[in-house]
Amino acid sequence: MSNEELQNLLSERNALLNELSALPHIVRASIFEKYDVCSRPGCKCHKGEKHGPHACFKVSIAGRQLQKYIPKGRRKQAEVAVSEYRRALQIIDRITAINLELICSKDNNGKQ
Numbered sequence: 001m002s003n004e005e006l007q008n009l010l011s012e013r014n015a016l017l018n019e020l021s022a023l024p025h026i027v028r029a030s031i032f033e034k035y036d037v038c039s040r041p042g043c044k045c046h047k048g049e050k051h052g053p054h055a056c057f058k059v060s061i062a063g064r065q066l067q068k069y070i071p072k073g074r075r076k077q078a079e080v081a082v083s084e085y086r087r088a089l090q091i092i093d094r095i096t097a098i099n100l101e102l103i104c105s106k107d108n109n110g111k112q
Contacts, residue, residue: 001105013098020091027081029059031070 001009035052037045045051055070057078070078 001101006102009098009102013095016091016095016098020088020095023084023088025077025081026085026088027057027059027078028085029057029068029082031075031078031082032056032058034067 032055033053034056035050036054037043037050055072055075055078057066057068057070059066059068
């Protein structure tokens with residue numbers, strides 16, 4: 001690997017690490033909509049017209065799958081958080097590829 005290639009990889013990795021640090025709202029979850037039945041016996045939801053939709057996170061924490069309600073005014077914020085998580089995964093994949101190349105490639109002299 002030439003010195004220029006090495007510098008390009010290191011520069012790209014640093015830029016990716018900076019981008020990763022600029023993703024403060026990461027939430028490793030998915031968003032889904034849920035319909036509920038309440039506890040009031042005469043409510044319309046018991047006749048098939050359920051309450052909802054309610055946006056929820058589905059997340060796994062410490063090996064347990066949880067559902068967390070997303071308040072009505074925060075749906076967009078939740079979508080941004082999940083989007084940031086997806087971007088973080090892309091960044092980590094690229095950093096991994098760069099680090100593998102740096103560790104496993106041969107130098108100018110044909111040595112690893």
